[in-house]
Each structure stands twice: as C-alpha cells, then as structure tokens.
Amino acid sequence: MSAGSGRPPRFRAGESVQVAGREAVGHCRTPWYLRGHAGVIASVHGAYHDPERLAYHKPGLPLKVLYKVRFRQADLWRDYKGPANDHLEADIYEDWLGPADGKERGR
C-alpha cells in the first residue's frame, strides 16, 4: 500500500510533535484519547493512501505521510499508576500533527 510521495516527510524521528485537538467530521484514524497530546516521532512509516478519502470510495489522494508517534502514558491518562517511563505508540497521519508547542492538553 505504501507508495512514493511527491513531498518529503515534514517531521524526522526524534522530533517533538503535537496531535491536533480538533474534532473530525467523518472517518478518521486519530483516536480521541490522543488529540491535543504531545509526543515524539518514533519512526516514519512512509506515504499511504488517505483513509479519510478511501472510506468514501475516493482514490485516497494525495498520499499522506504516516508516522509512528510515541506518547508518555502518564500524559494520556489521569492518575496513571504504572511506571513513569511507560509509553504508548500510535500511527498518526501527518495532517494530524504539528510542532509541539509545549502545552499538554488539560485533563
């Protein structure tokens, strides 16, 4: 499913990013519990057809870059009781990511 993209990825592994806090209309692959949270790019998966368009029988273009993003569990869940270095990794498309602004989403 991966295919060459015309544009290079916007983010590199190790960069801090923030998931958009917006609401989606229609199908999207960014779970609610990650929206607004800051994480770090773990790796760049490559460019894929856009699921938000494929879901409506469209060709899924332009391709979107997909990243593996790593989050601290303690940032995601209120009163998280696990070890402080616990992480969660999720695949997030580039249009849902921006540079980290240093502000974690309030919970």
Added chain:
Amino acid sequence: MSNSPVRTTFLRDGAEGRAVHDVGGLDFGPIDRHEHDPALWEKRIDAMLILLATKKGVFKIDAMRRVIEDYGQQEYDRTTYYEKWIQAIRNLLVEQEVVSADEIEQRMKEVARHHRDAGREVADDRIDWSTGGTR
C-alpha cells in the same frame, strides 16, 4: 459507481466530542479474555470480506470502518464484532450497487422459508436498514 455516502460523525452521549466508536480509555468494565473458536457464520463473513475488499475491490476496508462507525450508539453497542461486519458488508453492497436492498430482502425471505419448510426454527431478527443516531 456509488450512492455517495455522506461525511458525518455521530457523537457518543456524555463523552465530550467522541464519535460513537471512539471509546479508547472509557470505562466499559473488565475485558473477557477467554479464547473461543470462531463460529462457521463468522468464518464465512471473514471470507466474504476478503473476497469483496481484496479480490473484487468492491470497497476498501476503510469504507467498512466508516459504515460501522456511522451505526449510531445504540446499534454500535448492541451488536457483536462479526454482526457489525456483516451489516456493513450488506450496506456497502447496496451502496456500491452490486445488489439492491430489495434483492437482499427477497433472498432473505426465500432462505427463511426454506428453513421453515425443513422444520427448522427461524429467528425473526432483522437488521435495520436505517443507520445513524442523533448528532
């Protein structure tokens, strides 16, 4: 060719702006971790999806996710995993104009009659064609 689906989101009651299906992190009680073998009907649904989405290209898996997400909260919470699949497959076959809703209903009646004639019990359950809850 398709009956253009509408881009919409149905929200889960009392869960901020979460869509109906987007329940990660909400409390639904303990998870049943018992393993079980899939039933024959579940295996058949699995096979149908592979044929339609991969081999025949009638729709993409993304479209199936979208249809399931648009069920509305009551239907989403009531149905099991493969029930969600078969309902979505049925609706997508109609949306993509492979068969009509009337053709499916007609065939369902024939199958039910066949089983009744053979002395088998037939459930009256039917899957509602309308989808979606309140916005």
